[in-house]
Amino acid sequence: MSKTPKAPGGKIAADARASAPHASDATPEDRAFDRSRRRFLITATSVVGAVGVASAAAPFIGSMNPSRKAVANAQPVDVDISKIRPAELITVIWRHKPVWVLRRTPHQLEILPSMDSELKDPHNRQAQQPPNMPQGVYAYWRSIKKEYLVLVGICTHLGCIPDYVPQPGGSLGPQWKGGFHCPCHGSMYDFAGRVLIGSPAPLNLPVPPYHYLSDTVIRVGSIGGAHKEESWAPEIW
Numbered sequence: 001m002s003k004t005p006k007a008p009g010g011k012i013a014a015d016a017r018a019s020a021p022h023a024s025d026a027t028p029e030d031r032a033f034d035r036s037r038r039r040f041l042i043t044a045t046s047v048v049g050a051v052g053v054a055s056a057a058a059p060f061i062g063s064m065n066p067s068r069k070a071v072a073n074a075q076p077v078d079v080d081i082s083k084i085r086p087a088e089l090i091t092v093i094w095r096h097k098p099v100w101v102l103r104r105t106p107h108q109l110e111i112l113p114s115m116d117s118e119l120k121d122p123h124n125r126q127a128q129q130p131p132n133m134p135q136g137v138y139a140y141w142r143s144i145k146k147e148y149l150v151l152v153g154i155c156t157h158l159g160c161i162p163d164y165v166p167q168p169g170g171s172l173g174p175q176w177k178g179g180f181h182c183p184c185h186g187s188m189y190d191f192a193g194r195v196l197i198g199s200p201a202p203l204n205l206p207v208p209p210y211h212y213l214s215d216t217v218i219r220v221g222s223i224g225g226a227h228k229e230e231s232w233a234p235e236i237w
């Protein structure tokens with residue numbers, strides 16, 4: 001059981017080494033991207049390690065982790081969300097991409113409807129979420145169940161990994177209400193992954209295809225239901 005959680009992190013680490021530019025050729029933008037990618041690798045390893053510890057206490061969790069074969073074949077990934085605490089974000093790997101699951105607090109949800117004037121696409125007009133998301137007045141959730149936000153954690157500007165910064169204010173200024181901040185060029189996203197005006201990123205963070213297998217397990221990579229076999233991808237990954 002301890003073998004399986006290492007698969008995604010190890011594979012990604014190998015990819016990162018293979019794609020790293022030679023130091024003498026790297027531009028400042030390359031170096032910023034690499035710093036962010038290294039941070040992602042450390043985060044992914046930490047999260048996978050935490051899953052491993054959880055598996056020892058609750059063996060059934062091990063069966064929810066993606067296998068090497070599942071990752072290589074880009075199969076859907078089943079994620080146990082039952083242990084995520086309020087305001088906690090976990091990262092799983094799907095199609096070699098970091099997929100976040102954030103359990104939003106009542107406060108994080110409350111501020112979403114008031115964000116419209118600060119956002120580039122408050123009403124999800126861009127094709128950055130699959131068709132099984134709520135529409136109309138609850139579209140701002142950008143999730144099937146409002147409490148659990150599922151996003152692909154890749155900035156839509158140049159592909160860095162944004163940081164989860166839930167605290168308001170701080171170094172991001174008094175106007176910052178919490179959300180996700182990209183360290184490469186400063187793009188900011190709210191607690192639904194919607195990009196703030198003034199950010200270089202053009203689009204909201206993508207919501208991957210996913211659906212609920214039960215109250216505590218989601219399947220990332222498949223819309224499920226009538227759309228089960230439908231392949232869907234956002235405008236930009």
Ligand code: FES
Pocket residue numbers: 155156157158159160182183184185186187200201
């Ligand atoms: S990659 Fe440029 S702001 Fe995120």
